[in-house]
Amino acid sequence: MALIQVENLRKEFKRQKRKDGFWPLMKSLVYREYEQKIAVEGISFTIGEGEIVGYIGPNGAGKSTTIKMMAGILVPTSGVVRVNGLVPFENRIENARRIGAVFGQKSQLWWDTPVIESLKLTKYMYDIPEDRFAQNMAMFSDILGLDEFKNVAVRALSLGQRMRADLCAALLHDPAIVYLDEPTIGLDVVVKERIREFIREINRDRGTTVILTTHDMADIEKLCSRVMVVDHGKLMYDGNLQTLKNDYGNMETMVVDTVENFVMDEALQDMGVAYSQTEDARNQLIYDKNKMNSSSIIKWIMERYTVRDFNVKETEIEEIIRKLYAGFSQEEKIERQEVMV
Ligand SMILES: Nc1ncnc2c1ncn2[C@@H]1O[C@H](COP(=O)(O)OP(=O)(O)OP(=O)(O)O)[C@@H](O)[C@H]1O
Numbered sequence: 001m002a003l004i005q006v007e008n009l010r011k012e013f014k015r016q017k018r019k020d021g022f023w024p025l026m027k028s029l030v031y032r033e034y035e036q037k038i039a040v041e042g043i044s045f046t047i048g049e050g051e052i053v054g055y056i057g058p059n060g061a062g063k064s065t066t067i068k069m070m071a072g073i074l075v076p077t078s079g080v081v082r083v084n085g086l087v088p089f090e091n092r093i094e095n096a097r098r099i100g101a102v103f104g105q106k107s108q109l110w111w112d113t114p115v116i117e118s119l120k121l122t123k124y125m126y127d128i129p130e131d132r133f134a135q136n137m138a139m140f141s142d143i144l145g146l147d148e149f150k151n152v153a154v155r156a157l158s159l160g161q162r163m164r165a166d167l168c169a170a171l172l173h174d175p176a177i178v179y180l181d182e183p184t185i186g187l188d189v190v191v192k193e194r195i196r197e198f199i200r201e202i203n204r205d206r207g208t209t210v211i212l213t214t215h216d217m218a219d220i221e222k223l224c225s226r227v228m229v230v231d232h233g234k235l236m237y238d239g240n241l242q243t244l245k246n247d248y249g250n251m252e253t254m255v256v257d258t259v260e261n262f263v264m265d266e267a268l269q270d271m272g273v274a275y276s277q278t279e280d281a282r283n284q285l286i287y288d289k290n291k292m293n294s295s296s297i298i299k300w301i302m303e304r305y306t307v308r309d310f311n312v313k314e315t316e317i318e319e320i321i322r323k324l325y326a327g328f329s330q331e332e333k334i335e336r337q338e339v340m341v
């Protein structure tokens, strides 16, 4: 049986319409007008024990809303969520014992309390046995490096320290599932790496199931074999990371440096080559490596320019995802146009 089962899940938010100007504002105080926002629009998936699933998508796609429904924080408008056989929002307390959650944007710890005291409070709240608490603290302190700031009040922690403390607190009661909503947001590479190590470790050692939301594709590459891509509240892709790369990632990028000023040519375009410039004004040629090969492109260029240097690289996962997101928006636009016609 699947650990997490989500079927045709929907969430609509009712928002009061914003009014600009004095009279419209006054009127809106008397006659409240609402507008509907569909944040999650019929999503279905199952997640098995011990998986690490990356849940990705552009801003406002509906990721946090889905996670909040799985965690029992939000009540779905319709559809099914079952976690460990329980309906989270109907069995909040029972569900909370079995899950851990970190919302990167907001700490769950007591603001004015030293980290260690906050963690002890968590111990009492979840009724964690003394020896288990000690074991977990030893392991977590080691990987997350908590010792250097465990006596500091939460409000005085740096973002990276706070996130490490939050992760520790979320996992002290040995939850079977952990929801991590942007746990690496705004952190430096060293802390990010520590957090990834921690996630890997609890998944490997304890079989903890991890649902991870992030905008950092390195998190996904380093941790997740499965990714779900959501956009405008709909699931657009669910599967293997490698397959995603194969389907969308047959692209290669050639960076060329020419003595003469390089001008993108129509002939190159007709060959199926796209042009873009890097931030430091270098010329990038992007093409599908199944249809084109780099030698025919470089030959074409060398016949017309003096080439100083060139370099061919796989298109990075960031680029693939960007293309994927852009593709979705395009489809959405086409759909809308069709509706309008
Ligand atoms: N409490 C709320 N009331 C009204 N609308 C909401 C509420 N929470 C979310 N929304 C809307 O639902 C949509 C999905 O929001 P959600 O927070 O799930 O996106 P997200 O994928 O987590 O985005 P981000 O990457 O920016 O965190 C957005 O359009 C958002 O404005």
Ligand SMILES: [Mg+2]
Pocket: 063, 064, 065, 181
């Ligand atoms: Mg979010």
